Structures are given as structure tokens and as C-alpha cells.
């Protein structure tokens with residue numbers, strides 16, 4: 001009777017140990033959600049240039065560039081270059 005009790009206790013310990021191990025393995029294999037990135041979304045790099053006449057800042061893609069300078073509008077280009 002004493003051995004049966006020890007056997008039962010041993011089985012219970014093994015069962016608990018295996019159950020714990022199984023849950024640990026499940027944690028490892030379960031797909032983890034990617035951590036939310038705190039880094040702000042980066043905008044595409046755009047060079048900012050200043051108009052030679054009014055010094056307004058604008059992206060180079062929207063600026064009027066000529067041999068003599070960078071301008072925000074055709075009016076300022078004409079004003080500067082004549």
C-alpha cells in the first residue's frame with residue numbers, strides 16, 4: 001500500500017512536470033506578434049531647397065531649378081533672371 005502511494009505520487013509529479021514542459025513548449029512555438037515599432041514611419045527622403053527670391057522652403061521636386069538658382073515659382077525665376 002505504501003509503494004502504491006509513492007508510485008501515485010511519482011506519477012503525479014511526472015504528469016505535472018510534463019504538463020508544465022508542454023505549456024512552455026507551446027509558448028515557444030506559438031507565433032509571437034511582432035513588437036509594435038515605436039519608430040515613426042519614415043517619409044521618403046526629400047531634399048528641401050530655398051527659393052532664391054523669397055527664401056520659401058520647398059521640396060526640390062516642386063522647385064524650379066535653373067542654371068542660376070532655385071525658385072519656388074516661375075514668377076520668381078523670371079524676377080531673378082529677368
Ligand SMILES: [Zn+2]
Pocket residue numbers: 051052053054055056071072073076
Ligand atoms: Zn519664391
